[in-house]
Amino acid sequence: MFSNYEKVELVMLVVPAALFAVVVELVRRRRLREDYSLLWLVTFGVLVLFAVFPNSLLDGLADLMGIFYPPAALFVVGFGLMLLVLLQFSLVITRLAQQNKQSAQRIALLSARVRELEQQIGTPE
Amino acid sequence: MSQQVTVTQTTTREETPLKPRVLVIIPAYNEEDSLGRVIRQVHEAVPEADVAVVNDGSGDATPEIAEGYGATVLSLPCNLGIGSAMQTGFMFAHERGYDYAVQVDGDGQHDPEEIPELLAVIQSGDADVVVGSRYIEDRGYITPRVRRLGIVILANLISLIVRQRFTDPTSGFRVLNRRAFYFCANDYPFDYPEPESIVTFWRAGIRMCEIPVTMNPRYGGQSSITPLRSGYYMVKVIMSIVINLLRQRPKVVGEVSHVQQLREG
Numbered sequence: 048m049f050s051n052y053e054k055v056e057l058v059m060l061v062v063p064a065a066l067f068a069v070v071v072e073l074v075r076r077r078r079l080r081e082d083y084s085l086l087w088l089v090t091f092g093v094l095v096l097f098a099v100f101p102n103s104l105l106d107g108l109a110d111l112m113g114i115f116y117p118p119a120a121l122f123v124v125g126f127g128l129m130l131l132v133l134l135q136f137s138l139v140i141t142r143l144a145q146q147n148k149q150s151a152q153r154i155a156l157l158s159a160r161v162r163e164l165e166q167q168i169g170t171p172e
Numbered sequence: 173m174s175q176q177v178t179v180t181q182t183t184t185r186e187e188t189p190l191k192p193r194v195l196v197i198i199p200a201y202n203e204e205d206s207l208g209r210v211i212r213q214v215h216e217a218v219p220e221a222d223v224a225v226v227n228d229g230s231g232d233a234t235p236e237i238a239e240g241y242g243a244t245v246l247s248l249p250c251n252l253g254i255g256s257a258m259q260t261g262f263m264f265a266h267e268r269g270y271d272y273a274v275q276v277d278g279d280g281q282h283d284p285e286e287i288p289e290l291l292a293v294i295q296s297g298d299a300d301v302v303v304g305s306r307y308i309e310d311r312g313y314i315t316p317r318v319r320r321l322g323i324v325i326l327a328n329l330i331s332l333i334v335r336q337r338f339t340d341p342t343s344g345f346r347v348l349n350r351r352a353f354y355f356c357a358n359d360y361p362f363d364y365p366e367p368e369s370i371v372t373f374w375r376a377g378i379r380m381c382e383i384p385v386t387m388n389p390r391y392g393g394q395s396s397i398t399p400l401r402s403g404y405y406m407v408k409v410i411m412s413i414v415i416n417l418l419r420q421r422p423k424v425v426g427e428v429s430h431v432q433q434l435r436e437g
Binding site for chain 1: 228244245246247248249250252256259260263264268362
């Protein structure tokens with residue numbers, strides 16, 4: 048009842064739309080922070096847009112990039128956005144590692160201080 | 173040598189400014205086999221110095237041994253890598269107002285008897301950092317050929333950049349004066365820090381020199397160097413050096429933010 052081309056278009060619409068909803072739900076439940084959800088929402092939003100307007104947006108984009116098979120252009124766009132998400136992860140991890148390092152160093156210095164002070168005043172029993 | 177003494181010295185520092193205060197920092201990750209011997213030798217070589225062992229998340233008896241031998245133990249709650257461990261030691265030296273910070277490996281490779289020589293050079297005031305080099309004089313230290321090649325490549329690259337001859341840029345046997353370790357307390361590479369730090373020091377206008385030392389094969393424990401890691405080491409260090417040159421010139425600052433935070437908080 049569907050042609051292959053129609054099946055592709057349907058999958059291209061349903062999958063990102065569902066994932067968009069999942070991300071919104073995760074943010075609503077505070078399982079995902081707003082700032083980290085933004086790039087995901089942009090990624091899935093753009094994919095949904097292209098799937099909804101295949102003739103105007105997607106074909107135009109495929110033509111622009113010289114891609115013969117328009118759904119392939121969708122993969123290119125989705126892949127590019129995903130790389131951005133991954134880059135954001137690396138940035139966040141770097142920042143977390145830096146903060147973790149500083150916390151660990153402070154803990155080491157403060158513990159040494161606490162032990163000294165305890166020895167001076169006598170450890171509370 | 174006890175922690176009590178450390179505190180007393182901190183409070184009476186103004187009254188006895190004549191004798192320079194020296195902190196020997198030993199970064200240690202699972203060094204229970206060799207650490208006690210190293211600390212004892214440090215005490216023998218420089219009895220006036222305090223010893224701080226930075227326990228970098230060891231799973232063995234490293235912290236107990238360090239404490240048993242009279243060192244102050246700075247225990248990191250997780251393994252941060254040698255660079256961040258050393259930085260913790262520099263932060264401690266800064267916090268407690270030491271004049272000189274000595275870096276000695278916990279594996280017994282460095283000979284603590286040579287610490288007075290390093291100290292004598294830095295006390296002359298001609299350098300802010302004194303690095304002990306295995307390769308200025310041939311004192312019989314045998315380096316595996318591949319590692320020697322890596323060190324020669326790094327030494328040449330760094331000498332070229334900083335326009336001063338360095339023969340052993342990976343050496344972790346060093347003395348820093350206050351100006352230098354204040355800088356490190358703020359800005360120090362998290363891992364494989366030695367070669368990169370020479371370039372950072374140079375850019376910050378911190379003066380360095382190398383003097384010949386003897387190094388021993390390690391007493392115990394496991395070397396962290398494997399063929400795969402050596403490759404990663406070279407790539408990481410060279411990349412860090414190149415990126416370092418692309419950064420804004422680092423500044424030497426007087427006060428370090430973490431001490432301010434400690435005082436305020």
